[in-house]
Amino acid sequence: MRQVAVLGATGSIGTSALDVIARHPGRMRASVLAAGRNVQALVRLCRAHRPDHAVIADPALLGELREGLRQAGLATAAHAGDEALQALAGGPACDTVVAAIVGAAGLASTLAAAAAGKRLLLANKESLVLAGELVIQAARASGAQIVPIDSEHSAVFQCMRSRTPEGVRRLVLTASGGPFRGWDRARLAGVTPAQAVAHPKWSMGPKISVDSATLMNKGLEVIEAHHLFDLPGERIDVLVHPQSLVHALVEYVDGSTLAQLGLPDMRTALAVGLGWPERLESGVAGLDLLAHGRLEFEAPDMEAFPCLRLAREALAAGGTATAVLNAANEEAVSAFLQGRIGFLAIPALVEEALAALPPQPAASLEVLLAADAEARRLTRARIDSPSTRIATA
Numbered sequence: 001m002r003q004v005a006v007l008g009a010t011g012s013i014g015t016s017a018l019d020v021i022a023r024h025p026g027r028m029r030a031s032v033l034a035a036g037r038n039v040q041a042l043v044r045l046c047r048a049h050r051p052d053h054a055v056i057a058d059p060a061l062l063g064e065l066r067e068g069l070r071q072a073g074l075a076t077a078a079h080a081g082d083e084a085l086q087a088l089a090g091g092p093a094c095d096t097v098v099a100a101i102v103g104a105a106g107l108a109s110t111l112a113a114a115a116a117g118k119r120l121l122l123a124n125k126e127s128l129v130l131a132g133e134l135v136i137q138a139a140r141a142s143g144a145q146i147v148p149i150d151s152e153h154s155a156v157f158q159c160m161r162s163r164t165p166e167g168v169r170r171l172v173l174t175a176s177g178g179p180f181r182g183w184d185r186a187r188l189a190g191v192t193p194a195q196a197v198a199h200p201k202w203s204m205g206p207k208i209s210v211d212s213a214t215l216m217n218k219g220l221e222v223i224e225a226h227h228l229f230d231l232p233g234e235r236i237d238v239l240v241h242p243q244s245l246v247h248a249l250v251e252y253v254d255g256s257t258l259a260q261l262g263l264p265d266m267r268t269a270l271a272v273g274l275g276w277p278e279r280l281e282s283g284v285a286g287l288d289l290l291a292h293g294r295l296e297f298e299a300p301d302m303e304a305f306p307c308l309r310l311a312r313e314a315l316a317a318g319g320t321a322t323a324v325l326n327a328a329n330e331e332a333v334s335a336f337l338q339g340r341i342g343f344l345a346i347p348a349l350v351e352e353a354l355a356a357l358p359p360q361p362a363a364s365l366e367v368l369l370a371a372d373a374e375a376r377r378l379t380r381a382r383i384d385s386p387s388t389r390i391a392t393a
């Protein structure tokens with residue numbers, strides 16, 4: 001019986017994971033559920049899935065969680081805070097961890113699961129962008145198997161049957177192009193948060209939806225693929241594919257290209273991770289190509305969407321650069337969602353942070369976390385200072 005910890009259980013990936021887990025009651029169960037601040041939603045999930053442990057990130061909410069579980073008549077133990085989360089992710093309460101917390105906040109629990117040899121279903125791509133080498137090293141040392149939970153990386157994983165074999169020439173990650181595909185910069189300047197989170201193909205949390213709209217998501221995914229599949233950035237291409245049915249392609253040196261196709265529903269990638277190497281029912285229908293008709297591909301517009309370029313530059317610069325990219329982006333996206341800055345200020349702020357904080361060798365976790373903190377401080381200061389206009393021209 002697989003014992004699964006779902007971290008970020010109340011989110012888009014977390015609820016999809018619980019949907020797949022609940023389809024296989026004889027094979028797996030959710031033993032740990034963790035969420036950020038939404039106690040009511042966490043207690044509701046505990047009623048449905050009856051885990052052994054529930055964790056809320058904010059320690060101020062522990063009493064409310066305990067009381068909610070008691071009123072529900074559940075034996076689930078209540079916990080709060082980062083240390084409890086790491087101890088549960090790395091401890092005996094689970095053998096499998098779905099890392100689906102959003103942002104750098106997911107790094108510590110991702111690392112704990114990797115170091116403890118768990119099967120790690122890794123959706124939290126920011127942890128790889130911030131500290132990819134450390135996560136991969138920890139997994140290698142412990143024997144943890146990482147199964148990517150990102151549609152493109154799951155596609156690559158499936159086309160290569162887990163590890164990068166000899167003879168791969170390049171990867172191609174597809175991008176839907178987001179809600180603003182075909183827009184120029186003048187039009188993008190007036191984009192609202194509500195427009196940016198309305199993704200045409202995928203239903204996702206607000207942060208990754210904005211990342212998809214700026215194409216930063218695809219930039220983060222190039223970095224993610226570099227770490228997962230041990231290939232340099234130059235061998236990871238991006239193609240816009242508006243139908244979002246082909247998720248990635250793997251080209252081999254003999255001219256053969258393998259692609260993975262499927263409906264845009266993350267339950268497929270989650271079922272791959274939960275069952276691998278076996279295949280499990282996920283609730284996702286098969287693909288009816290006749291009904292869908294055309295599959296189209298085009299080059300990304302690097303001028304209107306500079307984030308993909310910035311991510312590639314950060315990957316090439318190495319060291320702390322991708323940690324700075326990620327941290328500045330998280331702060332900028334959060335300010336955009338609060339209506340404090342415009343859409344074009346997101347790439348502008350990321351570019352400023354990268355220019356202001358030249359890459360240092362990423363010698364340790366402390367160095368990476370210091371770069372993350374410094375980039376956040378700098379970006380917040382830029383957002384807070386009304387006198388200095390953020391250059392978006």
Ligand code: NAD
Pocket residue numbers: 007008009010011012013014034035036037038057099100101102103105123124125126149150151202203204205206207208266
């Ligand atoms: P979401 O916003 O829907 O959910 C985020 C979850 O993280 C919530 O459960 C929230 O309570 C929890 N959380 C937030 N801060 C926390 C903290 N400090 N401590 C503990 N928990 C915290 O986001 P999502 O769309 O589910 O995305 C989650 C991750 O998966 C992201 O890294 C995203 O890039 C990645 N991802 C998502 C999709 C998708 O289809 N949604 C696809 C690929 C990758």
Ligand code: MG
Pocket residue numbers: 150151152221
């Ligand atoms: Mg993706």
